[in-house]
Each structure stands twice: as C-alpha cells, then as structure tokens.
Amino acid sequence: MDFSVQPSDPIVILGAGVFGLSTALHLSQRGFTDVTILDKQDYDASKYAYLEGCDAPSADMNKIIRAAYGPETVYQDLSFESMELWRSYNDYISAGRDLPPGLSQQDEIWVNNGNLQISAQMDLPYFERMSIENMRKAGKRGTQVVVTNKDDIDRAEKAGFGFAVDPFGRRHKSKPYQVLLDTSGGFVYADKACRLVLHLARRAGVKVILGQEAEFARYCENPQGDITGVETVGAKTYPARLVVVACGGWTQQIVPTMDDLCETTGGSVAVVKIPKTHKLYERFSPHNFPTWTYKMRDGADGGLYGFPVDEDGHFKIGYRGTKYINPQTISAEKERSVPVTRWSKPHSITRLPSHALNRIRSFLEEFVPELGEAGFNITFTRLCWYNDSFDNHFVIDHEPHKKGLMVATGGSGHAFMFLPNIGKYVVDRIEGQSGGPLDYWKWRTLEPSQKPVNVLGEGGQSKRALQNHRLYRDEELVLGGTAGLIKKSRL
Ligand SMILES: Cc1cc2nc3c(=O)[nH]c(=O)nc-3n(C[C@H](O)[C@H](O)[C@H](O)COP(=O)(O)OP(=O)(O)OC[C@H]3O[C@@H](n4cnc5c(N)ncnc54)[C@H](O)[C@@H]3O)c2cc1C
Incomplete structure (x- = not known):
C-alpha cells in the first residue's frame, strides 16, 4: 500500500x-x-x-x-x-521568553534527583546488573551506584547524591536493602x-x-x-x-x-498531602529525596514507585504490581478493556481496589512510618490507564x-x-x-511461540478485572493507627 x-x-x-x-x-x-x-x-x-x-x-x-x-x-x-x-x-524556561500560561522562569521541568531501584533480594537482580553493564558500555558506569559498595557511595556523595543513597533509612535501621541508584535519573x-x-x-x-x-x-x-x-x-x-x-x-x-496488540490497564496511584509548613515537606523535597521504585519485577507483591513532594505538597506513590482491566462487552464474542476514571462519563471511579491500596499503605507504613506518626493519611487516589502492548x-x-x-x-x-x-x-x-x-514498534502479532510480557484479553473472568475486586473503604486510607490494626487483623 x-x-x-x-x-x-x-x-x-x-x-x-x-x-x-x-x-x-x-x-x-x-x-x-x-x-x-x-x-x-x-x-x-x-x-x-x-x-x-x-x-x-x-x-x-x-x-x-x-x-x-x-x-x-x-x-x-x-x-x-x-x-x-x-x-x-x-x-x-529559565531564559524566560515566551512561556505558556502557568509556567514561570523559576520552573524546572526535569529534575535530576536520582532514581533508586530497591529490590528485596540479597544480590542485585538481573535487570540492575544489566543496567550497570550497559551503562558501563555507554561510558556512564559512574552514574550507577550500588549502595552496598563503599566506593560507589563515595562517588555518589561527591556528585551530590548522598541524600539519595538511603532515603528511607533502611541501612541505618539494618533492614534488608539491595539497591541500585541511577544518578542520571529523576523525574519530570x-x-x-x-x-x-x-x-x-x-x-x-x-x-x-x-x-x-x-x-x-x-x-x-x-x-x-x-x-x-x-x-x-x-x-x-x-x-x-x-x-x-x-x-x-x-x-x-x-x-x-x-x-x-494492545490493551488498556489501570495503574493505582495514591497521594498523601503534606503542607509546606510541615517539616516532612522539606524532608521529602526533591533536593533531599530521590525518585524510587520497589520490586518492580516481582509481580503483584512489588511494582511500587514514588516521588518527592511537588510544590503543592503532593507525595505520590504508585502501584503497578497488578494492572487492572475494565472489560466491557462490545459484541457476542468480544470484550474490550476501556479506561474508567474519576472524570469519565456516564460511569466514573474514585477508588482503587482495596488490594492496591493495601499494598501502597503497607509500603508507606513500613518504609515511611513518619507519615502515619505525624497523623497524615492518604488524601486521594487515582486509577490511571496504561496502554500496554x-x-x-x-x-x-x-x-x-x-x-x-x-x-x-x-x-x-x-x-x-x-x-x-x-x-x-x-x-x-x-x-x-x-x-x-x-x-520494535511495528504493527505486529503475537507469535504462537512468543511469551507475552503483558497478557491481553483475559476479559471479565480475569483476576485483574475490576468487577472482581472490592474497592477500598474510607478507613483503609488511614496510615498507621487504625489501618495498622486492620492490616494486623487480616494476617
Ligand atoms: C499509572 C501510570 C504511571 C506511569 N508512569 C510513568 C513514568 O513514571 N515514566 C514514564 O516515562 N511513563 C510513565 N507512564 C506511561 C506514560 O504516562 C504513558 O505512556 C503516556 O503518557 C501515554 O501517552 P499517550 O499519548 O499514549 O496517551 P494519553 O496520555 O492517554 O493521551 C491520549 C489523549 O487522547 C485523547 N483522546 C482519547 N480519546 C479521544 C477521542 N475519542 N477524541 C479525541 N481525543 C481523544 C485523550 O483525551 C488524551 O489526551 C505511566 C502511565 C501510567 C498509567
């Protein structure tokens, strides 16, 4: 053609x-x-x-x-x-000429605060080892910091990334911690x-x-x-x-x-709002806190990630260990997952599956207990739709x-x-x-011998289908305190 x-x-x-x-x-x-x-x-x-x-x-x-x-x-x-x-x-932006409404010369879009990849294994996982190897081949080995390696830590500190080596205080508390810090990363x-x-x-x-x-x-x-x-x-x-x-x-x-070829799946996002006047705002600001991921390749138990606070104090954390689907019948033989969000019509969704919220809350309670201790709870949540090939x-x-x-x-x-x-x-x-x-980006079909990274088209029977999940209740937004008790009662 x-x-x-x-x-x-x-x-x-x-x-x-x-x-x-x-x-x-x-x-x-x-x-x-x-x-x-x-x-x-x-x-x-x-x-x-x-x-x-x-x-x-x-x-x-x-x-x-x-x-x-x-x-x-x-x-x-x-x-x-x-x-x-x-x-x-x-x-x-810093040149300050001809900016769109809502952006000022002081704005920075890209923030190089490092990206910390945390795993629960004793040794660095395959993905992280390959990152080190391939960044080395590209002449960027210096950006990869193994946080159990003293020379690497010294290098990170000299480069101004000392704050990003142990931002959750895990080593300090002698908790298991295997991490690769990518000082070339960050967020936008x-x-x-x-x-x-x-x-x-x-x-x-x-x-x-x-x-x-x-x-x-x-x-x-x-x-x-x-x-x-x-x-x-x-x-x-x-x-x-x-x-x-x-x-x-x-x-x-x-x-x-x-x-x-593609299916839309829902990722779970939760936000804790920390006022600018609170000391935790400074503690979690981009110059003190890296972007992070946790057990990204460990299925439903992992797949967490998060950011420093933004200028409104939004401390955002996401969960993609389970990517949900929203299958809708489109013909006698066919279902298709379609995005459903807080803003979609005629149906909308303002809550996450309880399973996702629990994963996020458990992480926060274990890794960032100071949030619950300071009386903060999860402020709002969002289902955000990927398009996965x-x-x-x-x-x-x-x-x-x-x-x-x-x-x-x-x-x-x-x-x-x-x-x-x-x-x-x-x-x-x-x-x-x-x-x-x-x-890599051609129009393509899954070969019979090919194992998909993302399984598509499971439909309403799937464990990932939203209709098969209970959405969270208000009390589950509470960090520490009540939520801790709820969690314990389920164990
Ligand atoms: C939870 C989550 C976390 C993510 N985190 C990261 C990350 O940390 N780093 C990263 O690099 N990527 C991340 N991604 C991926 C990244 O956000 C997406 O790949 C990217 O934003 C997709 O852009 P898009 O243009 O394909 O689609 P969208 O952002 O979905 O834009 C599609 C646009 O099409 C419009 N549209 C839809 N239907 C119609 C219609 N009928 N008529 C007219 N307009 C229409 C919509 O209004 C929308 O503006 C994340 C994705 C999710 C869901």
Whole structure:
C-alpha cells in the first residue's frame, strides 16, 4: 500500500498526550505545514492537571525519567537522547521568553534527583546488573551506584547524591536493602512538560483544537475505503491525507484492529498531602529525596514507585504490581478493556481496589512510618490507564489494511520520558524510514511461540478485572493507627 505523505499534505493527530504532542511538534519541525491536533479534553483550561478534570496518564503531577534500562539498550539510547532535550526545555524556561500560561522562569521541568531501584533480594537482580553493564558500555558506569559498595557511595556523595543513597533509612535501621541508584535519573513535572510542548507546537504552526467538540466521532472515507479525514462530535470535518491516532488507552475504541496488540490497564496511584509548613515537606523535597521504585519485577507483591513532594505538597506513590482491566462487552464474542476514571462519563471511579491500596499503605507504613506518626493519611487516589502492548514495546506504524490511518501508542508504562523525542520516530515512520527502534514498534502479532510480557484479553473472568475486586473503604486510607490494626487483623 502507498503510505506516502508530502510536507504540504494535511495531517490530523487525534490525542494531545505524549505521543500526539511530540508527533505534532516534530512534524512541524521537519517541515510539515498542515498539522492539526484534536483532543476531547480542554487542556488550555485544565493545564494538564489531573485534579482539574484530566484523565489521561500524560496529565499528571510527575513521571519517572531514567536511562538505566537493564538489557533494553534501545530504550537506554532513547533516554540519553531525550535527556538532552529535557535539559534544553529547562534552559528554554529559565531564559524566560515566551512561556505558556502557568509556567514561570523559576520552573524546572526535569529534575535530576536520582532514581533508586530497591529490590528485596540479597544480590542485585538481573535487570540492575544489566543496567550497570550497559551503562558501563555507554561510558556512564559512574552514574550507577550500588549502595552496598563503599566506593560507589563515595562517588555518589561527591556528585551530590548522598541524600539519595538511603532515603528511607533502611541501612541505618539494618533492614534488608539491595539497591541500585541511577544518578542520571529523576523525574519530570508531567503537567508542565505537556503544557510546554503544546505551546512549542502551537508556536511552530500546529493547529490545536481542544475540548468536547473535538472528540472523534467517525472517519471520513473515500469510495475505496481509504481514510480521508475525521469528523468530530462537534460535527466538524477535518480532511487529512493521514490520521495519526494517539489516544492512549482509548485507541482501541477508535482502531479496533489493535485489540490483539494492545490493551488498556489501570495503574493505582495514591497521594498523601503534606503542607509546606510541615517539616516532612522539606524532608521529602526533591533536593533531599530521590525518585524510587520497589520490586518492580516481582509481580503483584512489588511494582511500587514514588516521588518527592511537588510544590503543592503532593507525595505520590504508585502501584503497578497488578494492572487492572475494565472489560466491557462490545459484541457476542468480544470484550474490550476501556479506561474508567474519576472524570469519565456516564460511569466514573474514585477508588482503587482495596488490594492496591493495601499494598501502597503497607509500603508507606513500613518504609515511611513518619507519615502515619505525624497523623497524615492518604488524601486521594487515582486509577490511571496504561496502554500496554503484549511485548511492552510501543506501536508506531500504519494500520496495514487502512490507507491513511496510523497509530502512535502502546506506551506500556514508560513513554512519558520520551515526550521530547518520540515524535521524531513517528515522523521517520511517516517518511517511510525503518530500522533502529522503529523495528520494535511495528504493527505486529503475537507469535504462537512468543511469551507475552503483558497478557491481553483475559476479559471479565480475569483476576485483574475490576468487577472482581472490592474497592477500598474510607478507613483503609488511614496510615498507621487504625489501618495498622486492620492490616494486623487480616494476617
Ligand atoms: C499509572 C501510570 C504511571 C506511569 N508512569 C510513568 C513514568 O513514571 N515514566 C514514564 O516515562 N511513563 C510513565 N507512564 C506511561 C506514560 O504516562 C504513558 O505512556 C503516556 O503518557 C501515554 O501517552 P499517550 O499519548 O499514549 O496517551 P494519553 O496520555 O492517554 O493521551 C491520549 C489523549 O487522547 C485523547 N483522546 C482519547 N480519546 C479521544 C477521542 N475519542 N477524541 C479525541 N481525543 C481523544 C485523550 O483525551 C488524551 O489526551 C505511566 C502511565 C501510567 C498509567
């Protein structure tokens, strides 16, 4: 099929999350002159802030950035590339010229406070060992700190990362602790990052249409069945030579042929709010506290991660040991998981499965007992929807049977860090290039001999289906005290 697109051809991008924003910016930087991005959420009003009514994972407080990627050097290289650009975003902001509303010259988007990977094993796990090896090959061994190695610790302290070596005081309390600190990692303020890239895209000439009226309604097709544009809920038609669907967990609803490739799954997030005036605010500030992960590859028992406080005192912790699904019947033979959030209509969800909340609370009670002792409880929670491919690689390719249609999705829990550069590869694909990372991101099917990283399509019978879970009760939000008693009574 001929997928060629000329720089003057109209291109419509559906979705102003990470993939859509980055694609729009890179298209315009590469000389494409007629680019329109449509999103059903009014990000000009909400500024990508979750609490202002945004339900996409790109609209968030913070996201982890890391270069240490175990054996997956394709993403390690991609991270090195994106980190350069994250730095350039910080420089752009500090120069203070032409900033979007809500960003000031004092803002820093990318914060290099280190990323601590905690495991419960006695020895460093395979992933961490491979990270050390592959970072060494890339000339960056110095960024990998094994916190049981004195020389490594000395190096971390000299580099200003002494605070990140034992931030939970585990070694101090002689608790089991096997950790790799990646001093090249940290986090980005996600909402601010999206705001900046949306602004840069607009400045570069991208047309941006946001809000309910811009919600996708249907494709426009020619008599041959090729896509020639989209019509929105607001009954406006946007002609296009190419439509790029970048709708995260909603993509399968718009491109149903993706059902065997990706599935949307819910990650659990909880936030403890610490007032700025409280001493714990300083203790958990980015200059005193790293970004961290805990037992990321240990199934339902692990998969926790967290951040320092943000400027509003939000201390965020996530659980992805179980990724939930929300299967809905779409035909006699088929169910599809669809995102359900605090803001979705007609049904919404404001609570997590009790199982997820308990994991988060147990971690906080064991690793950060000072929160409960100071009387803090979990303030609010969020179900946040991944779009997981079966092999955890992104999907950036043409829909093979539909001329004029392409997808950029499958973030699989790790695409935010590539906001500055992922669009470059989408444009490479549009221009007909292949090779390098693009080969991982092809439209593909699971081979019979292939073991999926993420099992898709388990449906309503699955243990992960939300309908098979009890959601938490208010008393389970309490840290220490009552919650500790509840937990003990279950043992
Ligand atoms: C809990 C959680 C934690 C994560 N943590 C990290 C992390 O620490 N580091 C990291 O790098 N990555 C992380 N990720 C992954 C990262 O957030 C995602 O991969 C990335 O944000 C996905 O971006 P996206 O553009 O694919 O989709 P989304 O952010 O989902 O954006 C899709 C957009 O499409 C719009 N849309 C949907 N349907 C329609 C429609 N019908 N019409 C018009 N517009 C529509 C939506 O409004 C939305 O704005 C995490 C993800 C989750 C869920």
